[in-house]
Amino acid sequence: RHRPPTKGFQCREDIEKEDHLASVIFKCNLPHQQHLVEFNCREPSCGALEGEEKGAVLSEDDYVVDPNFFDEGYSMAGTTGFQVWTGSRLLIEALTWPQDTDCERLKEIQECVNSDYGTRIIELGAGVGVVGTYLSAVGSHVLLTDLTTLVENAIETNLERNERILSDMSIGDGSGKSCPSWLVDGQRIGRGWADATPLDWTKSICEQLTDEQASSIDFIIASDVVFLASMMKSLFDTVEALFETSIDNKPSLILSFQKRDAQ
Numbered sequence: 001r002h003r004p005p006t007k008g009f010q011c012r013e014d015i016e017k018e019d020h021l022a023s024v025i026f027k028c029n030l031p032h033q034q035h036l037v038e039f040n041c042r043e044p045s046c047g048a049l050e051g052e053e054k055g056a057v058l059s060e061d062d063y064v065v066d067p068n069f070f071d072e073g074y075s076m077a078g079t080t081g082f083q084v085w086t087g088s089r090l091l092i093e094a095l096t097w098p099q100d101t102d103c104e105r106l107k108e109i110q111e112c113v114n115s116d117y118g119t120r121i122i123e124l125g126a127g128v129g130v131v132g133t134y135l136s137a138v139g140s141h142v143l144l145t146d147l148t149t150l151v152e153n154a155i156e157t158n159l160e161r162n163e164r165i166l167s168d169m170s171i172g173d174g175s176g177k178s179c180p181s182w183l184v185d186g187q188r189i190g191r192g193w194a195d196a197t198p199l200d201w202t203k204s205i206c207e208q209l210t211d212e213q214a215s216s217i218d219f220i221i222a223s224d225v226v227f228l229a230s231m232m233k234s235l236f237d238t239v240e241a242l243f244e245t246s247i248d249n250k251p252s253l254i255l256s257f258q259k260r261d262a263q
Helices: 076-082 086-096 104-113 130-137 148-165 229-245
Strands: 011-018 021-029 036-041 120-123 141-146 187-189 192-198 219-223 252-256
Touching: 021 130, 036 130, 036 148, 076 148, 086 104, 086 130, 086 219, 086 252, 104 219, 120 130, 130 141, 130 148, 130 187, 130 192, 130 219, 141 148, 148 187, 148 192, 219 229
Parallel strands: 120 141, 120 219, 141 192, 219 252
Antiparallel strands: 011 021, 021 036, 187 192
16 A cells, blocks of 8 residues: 555454354444444455454355355356455545545545535445445445345445444534435435445446436546456446536546456
């Protein structure tokens, strides 16, 4: 990492069992808050914990056959979305935990996402929903997207979990006291709002998003969403389409990416 470690920001993992099935619960604290956000994952995180932070260890008996293996549109690439990766942590730190050495552009972005006035964000490849949920908790309005399997089996349940956990969190005096129309079925997450919807990068966004969703974006975010070079074209085709439909807003793309495949 080139940016110094963030003082005060901490993550950890616990094991939660229900009906003898084990889940990893990834947790991290919010800025200037006692509250934590939590995410139910199928496997321990990869590179998202640092130093002495507590990680979860699953036994061989805790691993089960992927119940979504035969879902339409699901692939081995989709399975990576059920755990937390390095880029999620780095993006959260960079966007929501300011440092004196941050450049002016980053400070501008931090001011936008950490406000009560509803900066509109779409997250691509949201996985279990860590980054988008965190940004909504600090004040943004976020549409989290991924494959249908991840939306239905990870993101939606984690949004419900954090809506409940942060229900007693105080909110500001901005314009975010009612759900913005573009989020359709938005849930109150801390100081902001969030909703989830499937988005397949290989298909037209106009067939998958409402007109208001496609034209309302201030920022497009994506963290560790590709691990094969072959996935890049469909990702950037989707980004280009969002740039075009939200052209009046002049949206910016914020991408964390770790090169893993020389091909």
